[in-house]
Amino acid sequence: MNKELYRKAVEMTNMSYAPFSKFRVGAALLAKDGRVFTGCNVENSSFGGTICAERTAFVKAVSEGVKEFDRIAIASSGGEAWPCGICRQFMREFCDDDFVIITGNDEDSLRTYTMKEILPEGFKL
Ligand code: THU
Numbered sequence: 001m002n003k004e005l006y007r008k009a010v011e012m013t014n015m016s017y018a019p020f021s022k023f024r025v026g027a028a029l030l031a032k033d034g035r036v037f038t039g040c041n042v043e044n045s046s047f048g049g050t051i052c053a054e055r056t057a058f059v060k061a062v063s064e065g066v067k068e069f070d071r072i073a074i075a076s077s078g079g080e081a082w083p084c085g086i087c088r089q090f091m092r093e094f095c096d097d098d099f100v101i102i103t104g105n106d107e108d109s110l111r112t113y114t115m116k117e118i119l120p121e122g123f124k125l
Helices: 002-015 053-062 085-092
Strands: 025-031 036-040 069-076 100-106 110-114
Touching: 002 025, 002 036, 002 069, 002 100, 002 110, 025 053, 036 053, 053 085, 069 085
Parallel strands: 069 100
Antiparallel strands: 025 036, 025 069, 100 110
């Protein structure tokens, strides 16, 4: 299941719009209802407007009415890809401590972490 999700994340690196960093990122987010929402990073000439692959996937899901998630796989043109701080906080909004984050250099060397591990004592109102 993790491998399949990771493969979708790898596929999504092809959709990345990264003319500035050339760092292509793809994400595949599995919702609790079994649906998968994909995303890629979308950069902008005004650099602060750039959106990461993970947040693209979350925004696609939430805007379709889906707010409960099981796991996310992330891949990049540089191999392993760890969510940035903003994405960790963004995930925390919708995900409990046991939400799973999967990444790796390839599908045979995947590493998995939990939300609690990558954002301990995370803030949420
Ligand atoms: N990026 C992501 O898409 N996800 C991350 O978790 C880290 C960074 C993107 C943003 C930008 O387009 C590029 O990678 C370089 O920072």
